[in-house]
Amino acid sequence: xxxxxVSNLTKRYRRGGKTIAAVDDISFHIEPGExxxxxxxxxxGKSTIARLVLRLIEPDAxxxxxEGNDFLALSGAALRQRRARLQxxxxxxxxxxxxxxxxxxxxxxxxRIHGIAARAERPRRIAAxxxxxxxxxxxxxxxxxxxxGGQRQRVAIARAIATKPSLIVLDEAVSAxxxxxxxxxxxxxxxxxxxxxxAYLFISHDLGVVRAIAHxxxxxxxxxxxxxxxxxxxxxxxxxxxxxxxxxAAPRLNRTRP
Amino acid sequence: MSPLRRFLRKPxxxxxxxxxxxxxxxxxxxxxxxPGDPQAxxxxxxxxxxxxxxxxxxxxxxxxxxxxxxxxxxxTSLAVGLAAAAAALAIGSVxxxxxxxxxGLVDEVLMRITDAFQTVPGFLLxxxxxxVVGPSLGIVVIAIALGTWTGPARVARAEVLSIRERxxxxxxxxxxxxPLAIAFREVLPNALPPVLAMSSVIVAAAILxxxxxxxxxxxxxxxxxxxxxxxxxxxxLRTAPFLxxxxxxxxxxxxxGVYLAGEGxxxxxxxxxxxx
Numbered sequence: 275x276x277x278x279x280v281s282n283l284t285k286r287y288r289r290g291g292k293t294i295a296a297v298d299d300i301s302f303h304i305e306p307g308e309x310x311x312x313x314x315x316x317x318x319g320k321s322t323i324a325r326l327v328l329r330l331i332e333p334d335a336x337x338x339x340x341e342g343n344d345f346l347a348l349s350g351a352a353l354r355q356r357r358a359r360l361q362x363x364x365x366x367x368x369x370x371x372x373x374x375x376x377x378x379x380x381x382x383x384x385x386r387i388h389g390i391a392a393r394a395e396r397p398r399r400i401a402a403x404x405x406x407x408x409x410x411x412x413x414x415x416x417x418x419x420x421x422x423g424g425q426r427q428r429v430a431i432a433r434a435i436a437t438k439p440s441l442i443v444l445d446e447a448v449s450a451x452x453x454x455x456x457x458x459x460x461x462x463x464x465x466x467x468x469x470x471x472x473a474y475l476f477i478s479h480d481l482g483v484v485r486a487i488a489h490x491x492x493x494x495x496x497x498x499x500x501x502x503x504x505x506x507x508x509x510x511x512x513x514x515x516x517x518x519x520x521x522x523a524a525p526r527l528n529r530t531r532p
Numbered sequence: 533m534s535p536l537r538r539f540l541r542k543p544x545x546x547x548x549x550x551x552x553x554x555x556x557x558x559x560x561x562x563x564x565x566x567p568g569d570p571q572a573x574x575x576x577x578x579x580x581x582x583x584x585x586x587x588x589x590x591x592x593x594x595x596x597x598x599x600x601x602x603x604x605x606x607x608t609s610l611a612v613g614l615a616a617a618a619a620a621l622a623i624g625s626v627x628x629x630x631x632x633x634x635x636g637l638v639d640e641v642l643m644r645i646t647d648a649f650q651t652v653p654g655f656l657l658x659x660x661x662x663x664v665v666g667p668s669l670g671i672v673v674i675a676i677a678l679g680t681w682t683g684p685a686r687v688a689r690a691e692v693l694s695i696r697e698r699x700x701x702x703x704x705x706x707x708x709x710x711p712l713a714i715a716f717r718e719v720l721p722n723a724l725p726p727v728l729a730m731s732s733v734i735v736a737a738a739i740l741x742x743x744x745x746x747x748x749x750x751x752x753x754x755x756x757x758x759x760x761x762x763x764x765x766x767x768x769l770r771t772a773p774f775l776x777x778x779x780x781x782x783x784x785x786x787x788x789g790v791y792l793a794g795e796g797x798x799x800x801x802x803x804x805x806x807x808x
Contacts, residue, residue: 328702330706357706357707358707358708360706361706362703364699369699370702371700372700372722374721374722387707387708387709387710433703
């Protein structure tokens with residue numbers, strides 16, 4: 275059974291009397307423990323889809339089924355409770371955290387809100403989460419702006435896995451990191467997926483990263499699906515014009531091809 | 533350079549801080565230096581200043597010690613000024629946060645209420661409120677806060693409107709935080725700096741409004757107030773002008789001190805935020 279099924283999802287914006295479809299009749303699905311990548315140039319609707327799936331914005335049409343339930347039908351407390359299973363990691367880890375918070379408070383929030391651990395037990399759980407993402411437990415009292423970008427993205431991942439989700443949306447989660455740190459974070463994500471069977475909706479414009487982490491890929495252009503299929507097949511031999519353009523724009527891929 | 537060092541390099545800010553410190557010292561030392569009732573008769577009526585060193589600033593029409601009244605008046609001014617400003621800032625930031633974060637109908641209703649309060653002149657509102665409910669320290673504080681919370685509310689709302697689009701608010705929604713918790717734990721603390729920057733002006737205005745209410749006889753009648761002293765002295769303005777001049781100078785210096793010190797703090801912290 276599919277973990278997430280998105281069908282005929284549409285989101286339109288009105289700008290200056292004209293209606294633009296940011297996401298136009300998109301359908302896809304994700305299976306448990308699978309990584310589906312959404313790739314495409316800027317303005318192709320990748321991030322809008324991420325925000326629609328997370329119910330941060332509401333669609334104009336379409337259905338989202340998550341873990342066998344109609345996700346769009348939920349509201350209020352039921353929706354907040356369900357959010358534990360569907361988490362997100364943002365592109366810019368500095369913007370994604372309250373600038374006043376500490377590492378401990380960021381990890382405490384999900385544990386407290388979803389009643390995962392009693393107050394007395396939480397410091398231990400926070401330390402365990404930090405260790406799980408490869409950070410030292412003594413990082414907990416530090417302010418979020420005092421730690422490095424790579425550490426911050428690890429904290430973001432720790433926060434996302436705190437509620438034991440079945441799906442994590444990664445919106446350009448490694449795009450702002452430098453290359454060496456990016457490799458380590460991708461390793462961590464693959465490791466978590468192997469052990470916890472977490473599925474990823476991986477949003478990126480970088481086909482090199484997509485090829486390394488995704489099982490399947492959906493290429494988007496102007497809010498519509500241009501091409502989809504097995505990640506390596508699509509990236510090694512793109513059929514659509516936008517697919518060819520994206521591959522051509524990533525010179526590393528051309529070099530490594532035999 | 534630390535904010536304190538930057539503050540100390542501004543002569544006007546230091547002058548303000550010294551004036552403010554003197555005011556606080558007056559307010560705190562009043563019951564120790566003048567243990568009796570400041571409104572009790574202490575000597576002959578209308579004694580001019582610097583004649584009798586047990587009554588350095590002389591006495592008023594009823595023979596009350598002007599210096600003692602001045603010290604106790606500092607207590608009233610400071611208490612009312614700070615309490616009214618704190619109440620105005622608290623109401624303003626809560627209303628502004630709710631309006632900006634909730635949007636839609638809630639925003640519309642709250643902002644029309646804010647408009648309604650803003651159209652009535654603040655002093656008139658305070659005057660009407662005190663004359664209906666009756667003068668006492670708490671009522672004066674509420675009356676002044678009623679006319680001043682609209683400014684902080686508008687500033688807070690504008691700030692919240694920009695903050696609620698940030699990623700960390702989306703992040704808080706994703707982890708399932710309750711909207712009220714997001715508004716008051718994630719958004720409000722980050723919207724506060726520009727609201728707090730208004731506090732020096734609000735405190736200064738509140739002290740002046742309190743003095744004006746007391747001058748019109750609408751202050752707390754059981755407390756010595758500078759406004760009340762000026763009103764008292766008005767009847768004998770030609771023969772004993774010092775009775776109005778002394779509390780008048782105290783009022784001017786206090787407002788100046790609050791304003792200069794407040795501006796100094798705002799400027800030094802603004803520089804720090806700009807750098808980070």
